[in-house]
Amino acid sequence: MIRAAGCVLWRPAPSGRGIEIALIHRPKYDDWSHPKGKLKPGETARECAVREVLEETGQACEPGDRLPTVRYVVKGRPKEVRYWSARALGGTFTPGREVDRLVWLPPAAARARLTRAQDREVLDALPAATPR
Template identity: 70%
Template sequence: MIRAAGCVLWRRSPSGDGIELAVIHRRKHADWSLPKGKLEPGEEARQAAVREVLEETGMTCAPGPELPTARYEVSGRPKEVRYWAAEATGGTFVRNHEVDDLVWLAPEAARARLTYDKDKDLVSAFLATRSAF
């Protein structure tokens, strides 16, 4: 089992009108997705989610409600990715070896930009938790 963790990273819109979600472009996969990555040995999933957000986006974050776990196969191996809603608390995006672009989009625009249905479903789950923050 491949274990991973990530976040639906959000911030209040600089215009003051609602919220925006971070959507990243991964060069290796040529896709638009949510920040996530594999757990390191002995690492807790929530810890890994915060670390991966920082590594991939340059953003620090405050994790909130846990979102549904995504389960799928990668090259015939089962993969489980735990997700949290997480508010961006600081930082600046800098291109890196994994992520070459980050865009902040309104939730519906983020859903439209995401490559995978499982990520689009997480946006819906995230929006359902909005009363929690």
């Protein structure tokens, strides 16, 4: 089993109305997704999620509610990705080989931009308590 973790990263919209969702573009796959990655030895899923957000977006974050776990098969191996809702606390994005773009979008626009259906399902599960 490949174990991974990530976050639906959000921040209050600059307008003061609702929130924005961070999406990353990975040139290797030419896709838009939530920040996520594989667990390192001895790392908890939550620690991995926070680390991956920082590595891929440059943002420190505060994890909140657990979101659905996504399961799928990659090259014949089962993969499980645990997700959290996470509020962005600030930072600076630096494009790199793994992630070349970061966008902040309102939830509906983020949903439309996401490449995979399972990522849209995770976004849809953001708690009602999250400011929209």
